[in-house]
Amino acid sequence: MTDIKFTDDGKKVLVVGKLNAQQTIVQEIFVSAGQEIPSGENFVVKSLHDAPAESWKAKNLRELEQRYEKDRHKLQAQLDDQQNKLELAKSKAKAHADVLLSFVKGSDDSQTETLRLFMAGQITHLFVAGYSPEIIHWTDSREIYDCDSYGGRTRVEGIKLISLMGKTDGSLSYRLNQYRDGSGSSVTIFPATSYEGALAMAQAQLDKDSAAYVEGSNNYFKLDAWQKIEGIMIPSEVIDRHEMLADQSRVKRIEAIKKELSELEGKAPMKNGKKP
DSSP states (O other): OOOEEEOTTSOEEEEEEESSSSOEEEEEEEEETTEEEEOSOOEEESOOBSSOOOOHHHHHHHHHHHHHHHHHHHHHHHHHHHHHHHHHHHHHHHHHHHHHHHHHHTOOTTSOHHHHHHHTTOOOEEEEOSSSOEEEETTTOTTTEEEEOGGGOOEEEEEOOEEEEEOTTSOEEEEEESSTTSOSOEEEEEEESSHHHHHHHHHHHHHHHHHHHHHTSOOOOOHHHHHTSTTOOOOHHHHHHHHHHHHHHHHHHHHHHHHHHHHHHHTSOOBTTBOO
8 A cells, every 4th residue: 555645845755665663764755647647766764744844834825825815805805895995086076077078079059057057066965856756966866877887896888868858938948857868768857056056946836736736637746755855844735635535435446346246246156045
């Protein structure tokens, strides 16, 4: 049976035989073409080990290298995270600057004050009207930026297209598109230079919608969406009508269920001449 050992200096050797009680004759093992082959002249050693011996210095260096690698990976992950955040902030700033420069190049004396505020970077909030009214912050909201979050990293592709619509009476309106190329759906927005300004626009729209809702010319009113807007004042008449319509809807639903149950009972098979 082949007896393989290791010398004090880490050589892998084949035990040839004992020279005496303290010394052993060995032959070093080399690797050739992927095969371990005993080769070279025999030599004598005083001590042998079943596994490669490791000095305190080598062990300490190995442990230091392991700790270094662990700390290095941790610090690199933190550095990558900060770098990603920096790149995201730079992308947002560049996208914003590109849009402002585009407005400046195409501006003329006939453009409105709102466009001037856009170019000056003074628009801070948008009141989004329509199906689900809300107020969003210009720089912090993801609704403004067209982002790609593939692979766990958020990358700003650009700012979603804001379309300027003109009417024959000279009035202008703005729409925020779903994508930066103008595709997809869009919502009507009202730009403002503060949250209070956006809130005033939202309140004006709410008051207009409330009047139609209370008088019955429009039975649709998304009360839960309006209630999420901080500072909005919802007339008590709107809440009363909303609750009344909800009660009517519940009553109709109950009556429909009762009717359905009655029809099902009428179709049930008879057992011993009686209905179950």
